Amino acid sequence: MRLAAIETLGFRTVTFVTHLGRIAAFVGSIFVHSVRPPWRVRRLVGEVFDIGVLSLAIVCLSGATVGAVLGLQGYTTLSRFGAANSLGAVVGLSLVRELGPVLTALLVTGRAGSAMAAEIASMLTTEQLDGLRMMSIDPVDFVVKPKALAMLISMPMLNALFICFALFGGYVVGVKLLGVDGGTYITSMENAITWEDDVAGTLLKSFIFGALVGVIATYRGYTATPTSAGVSAATTGTVVVASVTILLFDYVITALWGV
């Protein structure tokens, strides 16, 4: 009985390490294809459209809403201490440092990451990937690489747009509705946020999140079980694993970056 438990533990460990190794090999293969022609620019543009442009609406809308709520909550708390003038700093810092990159990554995972995994998994199920191999086209080069790269490119831009819309939402609520002085709001925000500590950090975070979501979604789809259940498992797995990984990495990056 005890032996069986240890056996299970050993099996799990071996599976985990095998997965890590496969992911590393997969990432290596994506990287090699990325730095070598054919570049597949047309496919990349198409994927940036699917991931970036089509996520724009949800990202901007969520950004404005999150900013507005932050403005409202921050004002209620700050005005208790007579510090409503720091509203811009509170909204700006929390958005740029944490909420922007993390929420954008979670939204994009749900909106585009799941779709990416489902698409690749169903291509696998319907043997389209094998069809590509028959024509001696590497599916990693033709299908996976454009998707992963598009995720890497789109994420920082969506993040920056999310933050801009959220700053606007916070401004509307704080200045137009609650009566904080507009100049004070902008000045306290611009004084609090620095390039080295905050803006560079947010770009680094969104780049890393983009790479993570791109790799997790494509790997899950690529290694799915070729059945209908496999496609749905790949989609669910992508959202769950990517979300947890984003939150974990967010802590690690913040700790290493040193706030």
Add this chain to the structure above:
Amino acid sequence: MQPSATRDLIVGLFVAAGLAAIGYLSIQVGGLSYKGPGGLRLYATFDEIGGLKTRAPVEIAGVTVGQVVTIGLDPSMRARVTIDVDPSLKLPTDTSAGIRTSGLLGDQFIELEPGAEDQTLTSGEEIAMTESALSIERLIGKFVHDSGVESK
């Protein structure tokens, strides 16, 4: 999928908007806090700068005319502050610099008080007269220490 040219245009617009947003965050929000003209570099040495930080404003009569660029330690272990101010200002050579606090607990900034000399400061020159930051802890410490000695 949409026609290729339209799609390319939309992707191009998206990328341009994304880059503009990154640029806005980097330059406007994360950039320098003083937006006026700069170029006149002056140095000032203080015994104590308190909580002065880089990018803190430099003011004359309450008007922001520049900002703190660097803060370092000079060989005699005093704080050496570089400030960047509007070059159109004609600051007399006997201008003095003091570190002030906005409000009771606000941020610290440098206040310049122009003197009366005819000659003006040029870039790279040193502001000779400085007034250090007022440290409340030090003041209280001094007060407690002094009154303690007297009572004995």
